Amino acid sequence: MTANDYNQCVTDYADRLFRFAVKQVHSRTEAEDIVQSVFERFWKHHERVEMAAAKSYLFKSIQRASIDLYRKHDAGSRAMGQVSYSQVTPADKTFENQQLIELALSNLSERQRTMVLLRDYEGYAYKEIAEMMDLTESQIKINLFRARKKLQIFLTRSEQLSNEIQYQKL
Amino acid sequence: MKFNIKNYEEYALDYLQGELKDADQAEFGAFLLLNPEIQEELEAFEMVTISPDLEEVYPRKQDLFRKVEGNYYRVIAGLVVLFAVIVLAFQTTSETDIDGSLVSKVNAPEIIPALEEASSENKAKLAASQALATPQAASAEESVAPTGDQQTIGKSINARVKKMENPTKVVNKPSPDFVASDLRGQIQEQNLEPSMEVAPSRSERVKWVSPLVQLRRPKQIRHQRAVEKIEVIHPALLRAFSGDAEKASDAHSKVGKWLTHVNLVPSTFANPERSEIKNKLLPTYFSAE
Numbered sequence: 033m034t035a036n037d038y039n040q041c042v043t044d045y046a047d048r049l050f051r052f053a054v055k056q057v058h059s060r061t062e063a064e065d066i067v068q069s070v071f072e073r074f075w076k077h078h079e080r081v082e083m084a085a086a087k088s089y090l091f092k093s094i095q096r097a098s099i100d101l102y103r104k105h106d107a108g109s110r111a112m113g114q115v116s117y118s119q120v121t122p123a124d125k126t127f128e129n130q131q132l133i134e135l136a137l138s139n140l141s142e143r144q145r146t147m148v149l150l151r152d153y154e155g156y157a158y159k160e161i162a163e164m165m166d167l168t169e170s171q172i173k174i175n176l177f178r179a180r181k182k183l184q185i186f187l188t189r190s191e192q193l194s195n196e197i198q199y200q201k202l
Numbered sequence: 203m204k205f206n207i208k209n210y211e212e213y214a215l216d217y218l219q220g221e222l223k224d225a226d227q228a229e230f231g232a233f234l235l236l237n238p239e240i241q242e243e244l245e246a247f248e249m250v251t252i253s254p255d256l257e258e259v260y261p262r263k264q265d266l267f268r269k270v271e272g273n274y275y276r277v278i279a280g281l282v283v284l285f286a287v288i289v290l291a292f293q294t295t296s297e298t299d300i301d302g303s304l305v306s307k308v309n310a311p312e313i314i315p316a317l318e319e320a321s322s323e324n325k326a327k328l329a330a331s332q333a334l335a336t337p338q339a340a341s342a343e344e345s346v347a348p349t350g351d352q353q354t355i356g357k358s359i360n361a362r363v364k365k366m367e368n369p370t371k372v373v374n375k376p377s378p379d380f381v382a383s384d385l386r387g388q389i390q391e392q393n394l395e396p397s398m399e400v401a402p403s404r405s406e407r408v409k410w411v412s413p414l415v416q417l418r419r420p421k422q423i424r425h426q427r428a429v430e431k432i433e434v435i436h437p438a439l440l441r442a443f444s445g446d447a448e449k450a451s452d453a454h455s456k457v458g459k460w461l462t463h464v465n466l467v468p469s470t471f472a473n474p475e476r477s478e479i480k481n482k483l484l485p486t487y488f489s490a491e
Contacts, residue, residue, distance in 0.1 A: 035270045050260035183250040
């Protein structure tokens with residue numbers, strides 16, 4: 033890969049990687065740092081990376097960096113995986129649907145969240161996700177099905193809870 | 203049946219999205235009819251997908267771009283290295299190649315007249331000139347010749363003198379014109395004879411010699427050629443300066459200094475055969491010192 037190709041990758045993937053990282057680490061600042069470090073490493077090895085494999089390389093790197101960061105920090109200090117339905121208060125009713133979905137996403141396991149993001153954000157095929165995550169295609173399909181079920185349940189219950197609280201106020 | 207309670211999750215999403223093959227789609231429907239609880243689960247299933255927030259962009263994207271540099275730096279670096287190698291090789295050739303030292307050593311013009319004198323005259327004349335030298339020098343040279351290795355050396359002298367009669371055939375040898383003119387200049391300095399020609403410039407004197415060829419030349423060959431060179435030029439040098447010198451030892455001393463000056467003697471006598479050369483080829487010179 034040439035320097036021009038590298039710059040093309042920055043143009044094509046920097047924003048998408050950033051959004052992917054934000055969803056993974058739930059912090060814009062940390063997501064920025066992760067993206068920067070990933071691209072620095074990518075530049076170091078850019079001559080050995082084929083253009084066709086660049087996207088996969090970058091998302092895989094972001095995923096690993098996010099996991100490393102997640103494991104380094106105290107899991108209790110962040111919202112990831114610790115959000116309860118009670119957190120969706122009446123004030124949360126003002127949340128945009130997108131924000132509620134993000135909250136639901138953070139309730140997924142690390143692996144399931146990555147799969148959902150790769151599938152929905154980037155449109156990767158099951159096979160590609162399986163290769164990136166070193167899993168089988170069957171495992172990806174099963175985990176995705178379970179993740180979507182979780183999302184559905186979380187969103188449904190959040191909505192029910194909000195309705196109940198509003199009804200009590202009335 | 204392909205689908206069962208253990209693997210249905212793997213195909214559930216594809217079934218809901220209609221991405222199974224027709225046969226599999228029908229078979230999965232049949233499986234759901236047999237498992238109403240799973241059918242109920244899937245009927246309640248809503249596909250929740252998330253879409254990216256495109257307004258969220260990486261704020262420091264400009265910092266990630268890299269300057270695209272051409273190959274100019276590599277080309278320049280390559281040229282510099284090539285130039286350095288050529289210069290180094292050329293210098294090495296000038297310093298180490300004794301056979302070519304008379305051509306490339308600019309600081310040793312004094313030695314060239316003697317070489318020219320030896321090359322311009324035939325072998326008989328050279329012998330005659332040796333006989334005309336001072337008695338001390340003549341006796342010293344007579345003691346050089348007698349037997350054994352000296353015969354071999356004598357043959358090489360003959361071959362060398364023949365070579366020098368046709369110097370243009372030897373790659374690293376000064377041209378006759380150049381040697382003659384340089385000889386004139388030298389003789390003029392010593393007030394031996396009037397000058398007729400002007401010495402050529404360095405660019406005319408230094409001829410291109412492939413550095414690789416020179417560097418590959420074995421040391422023994424260089425040494426042998428140095429010996430031959432000394433044998434040829436030493437009598438001529440003695441003859442050239444014996445007329446001007448008050449004592450024969452002074453002439454020998456001058457010859458020795460010139461030989462040292464053009465680096466012939468030190469490089470030669472660093473060789474294991476140093477003592478032989480010292481004792482047989484230049485006895486007078488060393489006794490004078």
